[in-house]
Amino acid sequence: MNTTSQFTSNFWNIYIAVIVLLSFIGLIWLLLSQNKVKSPPKGEDVKTMGHSWDGIEEYNNPLPRWWFWLYIATWIFGAAYLFLYPGLGDYKGYLNWSSANQYEKEVQKADEQYGKLYAKFADMPIEQVAKDPQAQRIGKNLFDTYCIQCHGSDAKGSKGFPNLTDHDWLWGGEPEKIQETIQKGRIGIMAAWGPALGEERVKDVANYVMSLSKGKDQYDEARAERGKLLFNGPPANCFTCHGDKGQGIQGLGPNLTDDVWLWGGTQKAIIETITNGRHNQMPAWDNFLDKDKLHIMTAYVWGLSNKDGKSPTKPTEAVSASMPAGTTPASESAVSAPQAASDSAELVVDNADVTYDTQAGTPIGTFYFATGKSEVANNAAIILTDLIRAGKDGKKLVVSGYTDSTGNAAANEKLSKARAQAVEDFLKAQGIDAKNIELRKPENTTAAQGNNASGRRVEVKVEG
Structure with missing residues (x-):
């Protein structure tokens, strides 16, 4: 029995040990109590038990000797086993055996x-x-x-x-x-977009996704046109994970332009995926x-996948960005390959972009930045129309800046503030009153370990 189950009491340990010991005593008593009948003297008939079924009578014969001694041997074997191995509560056995050992x-x-x-x-x-x-x-x-x-x-x-x-x-x-x-x-997560989009807009996005890899006879063109706008803009913003043409981003979202479908490529399967999301884990x-x-x-x-022993030509990254030649970041180390996606499926390429999430209860606009930079993405005003409207309607917008863990820590702290101020300036430029914007320094401005783009961000939370 695992000792972790006995935090507050040793009751179950004693309970199991007593049950096992009483069972052994009961078994030997049962054997001995049924072994009283002896063979009749020679020449005498065996008495019956008085039971008869269709002329078949039950005789009061003694237990067969072979059966009696086999029972005794089994009992002795069981007792010896419990002495040598675990079986009596927390008793580990004379041999101290365990499956782990x-x-x-x-x-x-x-x-x-x-x-x-x-x-x-x-x-x-x-x-x-x-x-x-x-x-x-x-x-x-x-x-x-x-x-x-x-x-x-x-x-x-x-x-x-x-x-x-x-x-x-x-x-x-x-x-x-x-x-x-x-x-x-690996852990792969796609958010459930059904609550945010609704049934009809989910169908629109599904038809656009189908248009990326299937013939015109398999999807509705009108729905696909509407779905394209949702794919490339709010509230869905599918391109942040799947690329602007649906070509996929390594480590974030699969390619939607081929005919490889992990969860099925029928319209029904695609609608189910968009509506309910997906969660996959490789141990x-x-x-x-x-x-x-x-x-x-x-x-x-x-x-x-390489039967000839040669690697295929490495494809160009679906989305990439690099710093101009000779540019040194204010801090954070130089960017390498895109990092793995976080559980919340945030953008992980090294460039400026934005997303808007309304599913967590508190709407959050997230501004991502290139390594060492504080420039706001060019498409921010297009993607964050709902956030901007909330600020103009008098909602408080709380702005917090972060960096990843690479580079100089002191310089990173200044960079996180510079990013928050850049977002503040952006919001003011959209016509939001300064009194509705609050810069709030987080307890820890390092939001991700290593060269991880999910840490190079500013979060804008809608309050009030």
Whole structure:
């Protein structure tokens, strides 16, 4: 019994131990109480119990000796087992056995037996490991152990579980990205837009999404035109995750212009996705796979979509932005590849943009900034019409600035204030009275660790 269940009382430990011991006493009493009948003297008939069914009578025979001693042996075995192993409440047994200890010993034994085999491939490039027949057999065994439950024995996945044999990778199909996915896991979230859009506007957006990859006979053109406006503007702003042409943004939103659909590409399935949102999670396997096994597993998965052993041409990022040559950011370190999306599906590319979220109860306008910059996005006035209207109607707009954790901490704090002031100036320029705008310094101006674009932001909350 797990001791964590006994925070306040040892009752259940004693309860289980007493029940088990009484059961053993009861079993031996039952045996002995039924063993009183002896065989009749030679020549005498066995008496009956007085029961008869269709001429068949029940005789009062003694217990068979073989059955009696088998019962005794079973009882003794049970008692010995409870002495040696856990079973009486919190008693750990004479051998102090546990499933965790046994597992660790088996893993240690397997590592000693196969560790050298795995290490053989540790220093080989992924592309070379992917071609090695022995490594592929090992990788297939690992895949069958940990992965087929979701991705299938053929690795082609199913509804809600991605196909690993094509080149459609939301988080990146390069070896290092695949290894990161296996090791750390992934969480993919699409917000539910049904409450914000309503049934008819959801259908409009769905028809526009279908127009990106399907023939004209499969969608309504009028709805698609209306859906395009919603896709590229408030309140949906789908382009922030899927790109301005629906081409997708790595680590944030899938490509909508091809015919690869994780949750189904029919109009019904797309409407369901937009209405209810989606939440998918790939578990992290770093606690199960050591670095050598992870290397082989990565090579196997990479090889599923690169049968010729060559990587496809790396596509251009769907949305990208870089700083002008020779420009040094005020702080925050230089930007590298786009970061993984946060749970709230915020924009993660390194450029200025804005979003407006009304689903959390308190409407929030979020201004994203390029690394080291405080320039407001050019499309802010178009996207944030509802926020601007709220400010003009007398609602208080609370402005708070943030940075990521890279660069100089003191300079970052000044940068977070500069960003908040830039947003304040923007709001004033839209005709909002200064008395309706409040700059409020957050308790911690570092909103994200590392080079993470979700931290380079200013939040504007509508209050009152």
